[in-house]
Amino acid sequence: MTAAVDFTLAGADTDGPAARVRWLVSDIYTIVWRYIVAIRRQPETIFFSVIQPLLLVLLFRYVFGGSIHVKGTTYIDYLMPGVFVQTVAFGSVSTAVGIAEDLQKGLIERFRALPMARSAVLFGRTMADLVRNVGSVAIMTGVGFAVGFRIHTNVPCFIAGLLMLLLLAWVLSWGFALIGLAAENSETANVMAFPFLFPFVFASSGFVPVSSMPGWLQVFANNQPITKVVDSARALMSGGPTATFTWEAVAWCVGLLALFIPLAVNRYRRIA
Numbered sequence: 001m002t003a004a005v006d007f008t009l010a011g012a013d014t015d016g017p018a019a020r021v022r023w024l025v026s027d028i029y030t031i032v033w034r035y036i037v038a039i040r041r042q043p044e045t046i047f048f049s050v051i052q053p054l055l056l057v058l059l060f061r062y063v064f065g066g067s068i069h070v071k072g073t074t075y076i077d078y079l080m081p082g083v084f085v086q087t088v089a090f091g092s093v094s095t096a097v098g099i100a101e102d103l104q105k106g107l108i109e110r111f112r113a114l115p116m117a118r119s120a121v122l123f124g125r126t127m128a129d130l131v132r133n134v135g136s137v138a139i140m141t142g143v144g145f146a147v148g149f150r151i152h153t154n155v156p157c158f159i160a161g162l163l164m165l166l167l168l169a170w171v172l173s174w175g176f177a178l179i180g181l182a183a184e185n186s187e188t189a190n191v192m193a194f195p196f197l198f199p200f201v202f203a204s205s206g207f208v209p210v211s212s213m214p215g216w217l218q219v220f221a222n223n224q225p226i227t228k229v230v231d232s233a234r235a236l237m238s239g240g241p242t243a244t245f246t247w248e249a250v251a252w253c254v255g256l257l258a259l260f261i262p263l264a265v266n267r268y269r270r271i272a
Contacts, residue, residue: 020117023116023117024117024119024120024123027116027117027120027124028117028120028123028124028127029124030116030120030124031120031121031123031124031125031128032124032127032128032131034124034128035098035124035125035128035129036128036131036132039128039132050087050136050139050140052090053083053086053087053090053136053140054140054143056083056086057079057080057083057140057143057144057147058147060075060079060083060207061075061076061079061147061148068208070209071209073152073238074148076144076147076148076149077149077150077152077237077238078234078238079149079207080140080144080149080237081161081165081206081230081233081234081237081238082204082205082206082207082230082234083140083144083206084137084140084141084162084165084233085165085168085201085204085206085226085229085230085233086201086206087133087136087137087140088133088136088137088165088166088168088169088172089168089169089172089197089200089201089226090197090201091129091132091133091136091169092129092133092169092172092173092175092176093176093190093193093194093197094129094132095125095126095129095172095173095174095176095177095180096176096177096179096180096183096189096190096192096193097180097186097189097190097193098125098129098180098186099122099125099177099180099181099189100179100180100181100183100184100185100186100188100189101185101186101189102125103180103181103271104184104185104186108121108268108271118265118268118269119265119268121268122174122177122264122265122268125173125177126170126173126174126177127170129169129173130166130169130170130173133166133169134166137162137165137166141162151237151238152237152238152239153236153237153238153239157236157237157242158236158237160236161232161233161234161235161236161237162233164229164232164233164236164246164249164250165229165233167229167250167253168225168226168229168249168253170257171225171253171256171257171260172197174256174257174260174261174264175196175256175260176189176193177260177264178260178263178264178267179192179193179196181264181267181268181271182267199220200224200225200226201226203217203220203221203224204221204224204226204227204230205221205227205230205231205234206226206227206230210222210227225249225252225253225256228245228248228249228252229249229252229253231245231249232245232246232248232249
């Protein structure tokens with residue numbers, strides 16, 4: 001039986017559900033701010049997290065782009081939603097690395113001794129990484145426009161597409177939180193995360209049409225969450241059938257959150 005999310009407070013005075021919610025929100029805000037301050041003190045982390053997708057854009061745009069043809073659109077307009085997804089997906093790995101590092105340094109034990117909601121640590125960590133992904137997406141948007149990417153719908157639809165990408169980023173952060181809680185140290189967490197991520201990112205519609213893949217691979221590529229989110233974001237940004245892609249992407253994200261959050265919080269409760 002899956003454990004429910006633990007909103008109880010260790011040592012705090014609780015006067016009912018409303019007080020517990022206020023304490024939870026306050027604790028989450030405090031944890032988020034702590035991690036954001038830590039990120040601000042390490043600008044090189046943001047720099048190198050952006051370098052890889054930047055190089056990927058330039059590689060596909062100017063090296064491979066001339067040999068990849070997509071029906072009905074330019075390749076750069078097809079490519080950028082996939083690059084956005086790859087950026088937030090790889091950026092979400094930092095959740096696994098950060099949690100494993102906190103465990104290794106004993107920070108989680110110190111959190112446990114404080115009068116705070118147990119689940120606030122994981123919520124705070126994943127939301128702080130979401131904020132960092134917002135910055136990465138903003139930078140990649142500027143890069144995309146610089147190399148020829150254009151919006152073919154409207155600004156509200158483009159923003160909705162970005163929000164879809166950020167929803168996926170939060171989902172993946174919860175999944176990688178599980179890996180971080182299971183890893184012995186941050187290096188192991190990093191090594192463990194990428195084998196799970198690579199097949200979903202690159203065997204998707206992010207960089208080439210699924211129809212160009214072998215038949216057996218198309219079955220996987222067409223029925224996995226990364227493809228659904230990429231197709232939804234691409235439709236919102238470049239036009240085309242939108243409703244089905246978007247509902248399928250949201251359903252995947254909500255379903256995975258319903259799976260990952262209880263599992264991660266239950267794992268955290270058992271080790272912290």
